[in-house]
Amino acid sequence: MGISPTSVGNIWRAFGLQPWRTEDFKISTDPLLIDKIRDVVGLYLSPPAHAAVFAVDEKPQIQALQRSAPVLPMLPGVPERRSFDYVRHGTVDLFAALNTATGKVIGKLSARHRAIDFRDFLEEIDRQVEPGLAVHLICDNLSSHKAPVVHAWLLAHPRFTLHFTPTYSSWINQVERWFAELERRCLERGNFCSLDALKTALEEWIKSWNEDAKPFKWTRTADQILDRICRYCDRISKPAH
Template identity: 90%
Template sequence: MADTRLEPVVLSETERITLHGWATRRTTAQGLALRARIVLACAEGGSNMAVAGRLQIHRKTVARWRSRFLRDRLDGLSDEPRPGVPRTITDAQVEEVVVRTLEQVPEGATHWSKRELAKQVGISPTSVLRIWRAFGLQPWRTETFKISPDPLLIDKIRDVVGLYLAPPANAAVFAIDEKPQIQALSRTSPVLPMLPGVPERRSFDYIRHGTVDLFAALNTATGKVIGKLSARHRAIDFRDFLAEIDRQTEPGLAVHVICDNLSAHKAPVVHAWLLAHPRFTLHFTPTYSSWINQVERWFAELERRCLERGVFCSLDDLKVALEEWIKVWNDNARPFKWTKTADQIIDRICRYCDRISGPAH
């Protein structure tokens, strides 16, 4: 038998192009890409030891794939069939798992568990879970939705999204909402700090020290927030907040305010204030559509970064923390980027309505 350590590797033009494609294409399996690089290196010349040194791999690896290529050419670089346990789960059982998961529920329950379904189909719970993962099924999860019944849904979506994507010239756009009843909570025991391998720990129960309401106006262009703390969120409190926005906004700019349909936003006292300040224009979001108000995204950051794990031993501590959070945010303000057009949102709502309006619903 010829010594493959010295036998030259001569490639045809077709083989060279194929090997270069395997060696450089990202979608190629990692093992096949390495084998292609080994053969290409061998074609440049040199012993197995020299090629192994250039590629920083073991010489036996080079010897194996050089000999297989010389014997079988490109076909020799593919993986050979490997021994293993024969398949025990039939296509019919896979289909039964999927169909039962999608179309049936177990007796006396609302959804399948892997053990209940495994017992019905006659396979192991691990196999059921593997099939669920392959088909993207998660029967233990559920989500909620609400379709807005607002008769002006389409007009309001176009109005609000238009302010995000194409704001008027010489104008400031604010997304406004209230976060009511923010609780000042302290734990009944001191918080235990995080340690290597141990997360921060806190007692399950807590003590309430009062509540405060937060009015927030997010400037959609700059990301900065105007905040105001209040004991309540009545119409006159909302009016006073609008006055605060008026004081902090450049006099020459028109002001467009995006807010929800809370009755306090439409009260006579607010209407009278708007008549006296004609540069202000209110834009209302559709009912049950808080997701379209960008300030809700800021409230989510506030909850996650400041309130969720905060410990406030008094109402004053809570107020100081909220004011500090707003100050820190404004020092590093960044706007949220709105990407969906009004037509994309409306089309998605229409598709969802089609799905839930069929005979099965």
């Protein structure tokens, strides 16, 4: 077109364009999509009285990685640099329950994330939540959340109610936002010489978070979310030009 790369870059910056960026999306095929969105968003925007609402999930296979060389801090004009190779000292799974009203997190480390481990985590939540409160847990559709051992535990603890998110809809579970903070502020730049060092770092970070916890603010209504999904469906159903 006879335009220099510098001019193209100036035009992109002037109009806030970033054509190299892409994002993925997945439309849920859950037949109960509408009901589940209204249920979960209702818990965020209008939580029931005399109840605690938790967004719950597991972060599996967190790796204890030890870099082969120290991290070099950033300098003017030079980004932080980390060695490409590392030693892997094992993995641990983290169960987390984010209190949507307070932002505080109940965490439990586990070697695995089987149904029996999820049941044990429910026991931990039961111990830490005031006895007089009903407990609503927002979970995804992982099979371990619906296993017979979990179902039997729930029957024995009637104050607990599980609310399932639509399939392919992790974005609606607020604990995923907390996991992103954990990854960015604790794990991404971490250097762990052992699995025990990783476990200690996770426990200390959760403790530090809870000392100054703030809830994430949910603003979208169920109707706004459903309208956006409908617009996406309308766009992808039209023939490509």
